[in-house]
Amino acid sequence: MTHTGSTASSDRVAGRTAVVTGAGNGLGRAITLALAERGASVVAVGRNQERLEAVEGKNIRAATADVSDPASVEALAAELSGETVSILVNNAGVPGPVASLVDIAPDEWDDVFAVNVRGTYLMCRAFLPGMVERGAGDVINVASVSGKRPLIRRTPYTASKMAVIGLTRTLAYEVGPAGVSVNSLSPGPVDGPRMTRNFTLEAERTGVTYEQAEEAFVSRAALHRMLTEDEVAAAVIAMLHMPGLCAADIDLSAGMVAP
Template sequence: MSLDGRTALVTGGGGPLGRAFASALSAAGARVLLTGRNRASLTEAAKRVAEEGGEARTAVCDVSDPASVRSLAAELADEDVSLLVNNAGVAGPVRPLVDVEPEEWDEVFAVNVRGVYLMCRAFLPPMLAAGRGDVVNVASVSGKRPLLNRTPYTASKTALLGLTRTLAGEVGPRGVTVNSLSPGPVRGPRMDRNFRLTAELTGCTIEEAEHDFASRAALGRLVEEDEVARALVAMLAMPGLCGADIDLSAGMIAPA
């Protein structure tokens, strides 16, 4: 599909999935803005996008901080941001709930839920005024199924699904769609970390932790970054999609 003439803002832009989103959106014709907390990571992501034939600009922003989000909105006041991809997220601790500190819980919700709220609050008004726009919230299949020792993360992603459905009902009648994309475990540094921590917690090897996790999926494997990015672009090609959640988990439907 063509996204020619549209400007896409992607949070969590310094991470592997943010870069994959940027490459796919740029290839579809969008002008891409990557934002995140770490300038060096953003610069590296933009460089990788350019190496893949795309283009992305960068801006530093902490989505959990209202002042930082307001500053970003002011910086982009002249941009017609009609596509917002809320991709920023933190994985949080890997341990039983009773061993999770309140500060750890709050950090997960600050980024994974509060950050989405703040970004939507800042960038939805121009879309509503124009009567068009798309918001895609990157949730997780873990928000729909048990994931032992990951309660803060799963709870935040379940909350994000509820936010998506309700916000879609609020802004859909005014021409703006809101949907969520729920990847399963995406191969990359974050899952490598989780497998390592799971191995430390349970006494298994890292390879066993990965195999156990992947075996729960119907396809018996992890999801690749480019698959998630292609799914995002495919969602934008479905104009009737609103208030929906797209599961891209390689069939991870079995309980933990």
């Protein structure tokens, strides 16, 4: 059977309904705005209602939900049951602790996996049936280049992002025959508050300056810089315009390589 529902138009964003998690700030906010600017009707999902309301505007409406909580995700799906959600961007994520594995508490480990992996699973579980039934849809799971290379003292985060990549590739083979594409996007370091936090902690731990900690990190990238949020959002748009893309993990890391 040939499925053409999501490939009939050269513009694969305008007129579609998208759900973006972790949409209140950072990458989620940038992805939400990029989709809305291109004519998608976007449901911005997150836990912080105030942040979500700040993102609301033309083509964007807020929906409060905790992606790690099955009941909350089920309530969100029920709220959107009358919508034809054909784009799902699982962006919600937490960075977790910065510490050696032996110093990480089980609860800290579980908190990272609850959002980064369980949240992705629950959102897919809630919104994939409609896509499969219609024979069209796109799921983009935001992973990380850190799921594919060492990131010292960040084991919960790196392990969770590797899990997201594995989930993506296997899920693509489950729903691909029905016409649904599932892919992951693995950004490298993105300039913003999270990296500022990481560089500050690394400088404190090693006794170097903030600038030295930042330089040591970005020097591993071919472009010798971090990404911007808008560059990651643009990658999501580009992936949606590649109808043959499925079971893929896109590395968007400015050429970041393992040390």
